[in-house]
Amino acid sequence: MIAIRGDRLLDDLRTLARFGGLSPGVDRIAFSETDLVARRWLVDKLAAAGLEAGLDRVGNVLGRDPAAAKAILIGSHTDTVPRGGWLDGAMGVIFGLEIARAFRESGTSGPVGIDVASFQDEEGTYLPFLGSRSFCGTLRDGEIAAARAEDGATLTAALAPLADAPAPFRLDPARHVAFLEAHIEQGPRLEASGKKIGVVTGITGIRRFRVTATGAANHAGTTPMAMRRDAGAALVRIAAWIGEAFPGFAAAETVWNIGAMAFRPGAANVVPGEAEMAVEIRDLDVALLDRMEQALAERVAAENRGGVAVAMVRPTVVAPTPMDPSIVAALSAAAEAQGHAPVLLPSGAGHDAMELGRVLPAGMLFVPSIGGISHHVSENTADADIVLGCQVLADAIFRIMQKMS
Amino acid sequence: MIAIRGDRLLDDLRTLARFGGLSPGVDRIAFSETDLVARRWLVDKLAAAGLEAGLDRVGNVLGRDPAAAKAILIGSHTDTVPRGGWLDGAMGVIFGLEIARAFRESGTSGPVGIDVASFQDEEGTYLPFLGSRSFCGTLRDGEIAAARAEDGATLTAALAPLADAPAPFRLDPARHVAFLEAHIEQGPRLEASGKKIGVVTGITGIRRFRVTATGAANHAGTTPMAMRRDAGAALVRIAAWIGEAFPGFAAAETVWNIGAMAFRPGAANVVPGEAEMAVEIRDLDVALLDRMEQALAERVAAENRGGVAVAMVRPTVVAPTPMDPSIVAALSAAAEAQGHAPVLLPSGAGHDAMELGRVLPAGMLFVPSIGGISHHVSENTADADIVLGCQVLADAIFRIMQKMS
Numbered sequence: 001m002i003a004i005r006g007d008r009l010l011d012d013l014r015t016l017a018r019f020g021g022l023s024p025g026v027d028r029i030a031f032s033e034t035d036l037v038a039r040r041w042l043v044d045k046l047a048a049a050g051l052e053a054g055l056d057r058v059g060n061v062l063g064r065d066p067a068a069a070k071a072i073l074i075g076s077h078t079d080t081v082p083r084g085g086w087l088d089g090a091m092g093v094i095f096g097l098e099i100a101r102a103f104r105e106s107g108t109s110g111p112v113g114i115d116v117a118s119f120q121d122e123e124g125t126y127l128p129f130l131g132s133r134s135f136c137g138t139l140r141d142g143e144i145a146a147a148r149a150e151d152g153a154t155l156t157a158a159l160a161p162l163a164d165a166p167a168p169f170r171l172d173p174a175r176h177v178a179f180l181e182a183h184i185e186q187g188p189r190l191e192a193s194g195k196k197i198g199v200v201t202g203i204t205g206i207r208r209f210r211v212t213a214t215g216a217a218n219h220a221g222t223t224p225m226a227m228r229r230d231a232g233a234a235l236v237r238i239a240a241w242i243g244e245a246f247p248g249f250a251a252a253e254t255v256w257n258i259g260a261m262a263f264r265p266g267a268a269n270v271v272p273g274e275a276e277m278a279v280e281i282r283d284l285d286v287a288l289l290d291r292m293e294q295a296l297a298e299r300v301a302a303e304n305r306g307g308v309a310v311a312m313v314r315p316t317v318v319a320p321t322p323m324d325p326s327i328v329a330a331l332s333a334a335a336e337a338q339g340h341a342p343v344l345l346p347s348g349a350g351h352d353a354m355e356l357g358r359v360l361p362a363g364m365l366f367v368p369s370i371g372g373i374s375h376h377v378s379e380n381t382a383d384a385d386i387v388l389g390c391q392v393l394a395d396a397i398f399r400i401m402q403k404m405s
Numbered sequence: 406m407i408a409i410r411g412d413r414l415l416d417d418l419r420t421l422a423r424f425g426g427l428s429p430g431v432d433r434i435a436f437s438e439t440d441l442v443a444r445r446w447l448v449d450k451l452a453a454a455g456l457e458a459g460l461d462r463v464g465n466v467l468g469r470d471p472a473a474a475k476a477i478l479i480g481s482h483t484d485t486v487p488r489g490g491w492l493d494g495a496m497g498v499i500f501g502l503e504i505a506r507a508f509r510e511s512g513t514s515g516p517v518g519i520d521v522a523s524f525q526d527e528e529g530t531y532l533p534f535l536g537s538r539s540f541c542g543t544l545r546d547g548e549i550a551a552a553r554a555e556d557g558a559t560l561t562a563a564l565a566p567l568a569d570a571p572a573p574f575r576l577d578p579a580r581h582v583a584f585l586e587a588h589i590e591q592g593p594r595l596e597a598s599g600k601k602i603g604v605v606t607g608i609t610g611i612r613r614f615r616v617t618a619t620g621a622a623n624h625a626g627t628t629p630m631a632m633r634r635d636a637g638a639a640l641v642r643i644a645a646w647i648g649e650a651f652p653g654f655a656a657a658e659t660v661w662n663i664g665a666m667a668f669r670p671g672a673a674n675v676v677p678g679e680a681e682m683a684v685e686i687r688d689l690d691v692a693l694l695d696r697m698e699q700a701l702a703e704r705v706a707a708e709n710r711g712g713v714a715v716a717m718v719r720p721t722v723v724a725p726t727p728m729d730p731s732i733v734a735a736l737s738a739a740a741e742a743q744g745h746a747p748v749l750l751p752s753g754a755g756h757d758a759m760e761l762g763r764v765l766p767a768g769m770l771f772v773p774s775i776g777g778i779s780h781h782v783s784e785n786t787a788d789a790d791i792v793l794g795c796q797v798l799a800d801a802i803f804r805i806m807q808k809m810s
Binding site: 187204206218220222233239243247267268278375 | 590592609644645655664667671677687777
């Protein structure tokens with residue numbers, strides 16, 4: 001048993017929230033001056049907890065347990081979206097700091113220690129998951145050179161202040177045995193169920209599609225219905241089919257969305273000559289995603305008639321990342337031991353654990369998001385839920401260590 | 406029988422097309438210098454044809470037959486949309502000029518003469534149907550003072566160069582017995598049917614609706630389907646219903662359109678929190694328009710559930726304007742006499758005849774639009790079809806005059 005100290009945990013979280021603090025909310029986008037100052041503060045905190053800590057050339061912070069040859073890595077990210085919340089990412093990092101401290105204070109010793117990481121630019125200001133992908137060695141040649149923020153600023157320029165920092169830290173397969181990440185849920189399920197702990201079964205895969213229709217823009221008063229080539233009507237039929245047919249394909253946790261729809265030229269009295277919509281589907285099951293994509297592609301092809309050309313492209317595919325079953329079991333057992341039956345659920349949002357989970361056994365714990373809100377200054381979680389989450393994560397890590405020894 | 410001269414008609418049309426001419430196409434927006442110069446040219450042409458002609462303070466050109474106490478008014482407009490075509494409006498005005506000349510040359514005399522008008526700003530650069538509404542006395546107080554072009558320019562400033570012109574010409578109920586307007590079809594029906602003459606049964610009424618939905622924008626990965634308040638999905642269901650149900654309400658000539666659809670915030674991974682669409686319906690039959698509006702309102706109200714507020718407003722109502730049955734009969738008989746069975750059809754687009762038809766017996770003749778195109782530099786009609794249209798209009802006017810005498 002490792003007993004964390006809730007007061008210290010909350011103090012550190014609140015201190016970190018002052019870097020870029022908006023009260024409420026935090027603006028600490030990757031590579032901003034506040035982000036780098038916060039990362040250096042974290043290095044000092046990790047060092048004070050007895051870890052060998054540093055900031056590498058891509059902005060990753062890593063603290064290593066100097067007494068252990070193997071380690072469980074705990075981490076998340078300390079960068080935020082613009083005008084974001086104080087917990088998204090930060091909470092998982094400070095959980096790592098607190099658990100490393102509590103582990104050391106407990107006098108527990110064994111072959112497996114605790115390392116702590118804050119990965120850079122999880123939020124994708126320049127390149128989503130830059131830090132975790134650098135750490136896992138999965139960045140492709142040229143990705144850093146090509147990456148730009150929305151305002152046009154290059155990642156290369158953002159990296160310049162770190163030119164003298166150590167070479168990028170890398171996952172050490174001989175050392176790192178597992179990755180654990182705690183995070184706010186960013187959804188409404190825990191709050192709606194009245195439960196305090198979510199254990200993530202996997203991070204869903206994403207298929208994102210752009211469906212376009214090209215017909216002919218015509219005067220809506222003078223063009224008889226039978227002579228129209230209405231691009232908008234074609235997409236409405238496909239969108240309505242999605243609403244009616246997708247529930248028949250879906251598993252309990254499948255989600256989909258038509259997030260964007262636009263008709264052009266977009267005037268009340270002009271038959272739409274062009275139309276476009278964005279569709280996405282998320283699930284853990286690749287075979288199910290394949291079936292839904294296939295059905296959508298067939299429905300799109302069937303609409304390709306009557307002088308309207310309908311086409312579908314797939315700009316985004318993210319493979320699902322299942323969490324490690326033994327870590328899921330350890331997190332669940334630790335929640336039960338604290339008197340809290342866990343909710344097992346997929347993560348529909350991406351996390352650093354998605355990148356780490358592809359190369360290491362990984363697990364994630366969720367705490368409730370008040371109102372399901374995140375990426376907003378009002379993002380919050382009850383203090384007691386934050387403390388409980390950290391204690392459950394500490395217990396789970398203790399259980400994983402016991403299994404290993 | 407009044408025999409028009411096709412060569413002279415085409416010459417005048419081509420001369421007029423040089424004012425603001427783009428070759429092809431014409432840019433002669435209301436109150437531009439080219440518009441006013443073209444209107445002064447028209448005054449001279451009408452005077453040369455023996456009419457008492459002038460340009461009034463709102464930009465209307467009127468030529469009056471000095472020998473007649475009563476008159477059939479022939480007209481349309483000589484202003485265009487930006488980068489528009491050479492026939493939209495201009496053709497109907499030059500038909501009037503040619504028929505007035507041909508009438509005079511024919512030596513025909515009787516109690517009813519021919520007046521010719523070019524109304525100002527039919528296209529609504531500042532105020533749609535400004536000229537015909539001024540002529541009919543249906544402008545409301547303050548409309549001129551409030552009217553602005555899209556670029557912010559005021560109608561008041563546009564009127565300044567005409568400050569010394571005569572007071573606005575007015576419809577004279579004791580004089581004007583009928584209004585006749587010839588126009589390009591601006592649609593595909595004549596071309597598709599292989600017919601040359603369209604006789605307009607009426608100008609359709611328009612009901613335009615804005616349907617809005619307000620739900621909640623949420624993360625499309627973390628928000629379960631059952632917990633969403635998806636504004637976009639609500640509008641898709643209504644739009645799909647329109648496509649399925651409206652044909653059951655519609656008469657043969659009814660048209661409707663969903664011209665605009667937008668989801669906000671409009672990102673692939675965000676459930677739409679707000680959505681909006683523009684719906685319009687056009688028909689000659691007010692009772693049918695009422696039934697369709699009622700059915701749409703009920704369908705919209707039925708979607709107002711599950712945490713999504715759906716509402717409908719009606720920013721635009723235009724009453725239908727039936728054409729005068731005896732004028733429809735005269736135009737049809739004149740077409741038959743020229744060996745061309747007419748197509749009887751409603752006008753789904755607005756015209757000056759809509760304003761005049763509310764206060765005078767009115768009729769419209771259409772000639773084919775090549776490719777159904779208008780409001781574009783490529784707008785065109787075969788020369789032979791233009792000449793035929795003018796001859797049919799002249800014959801119809803002769804028939805109407807004979808009935809009156």
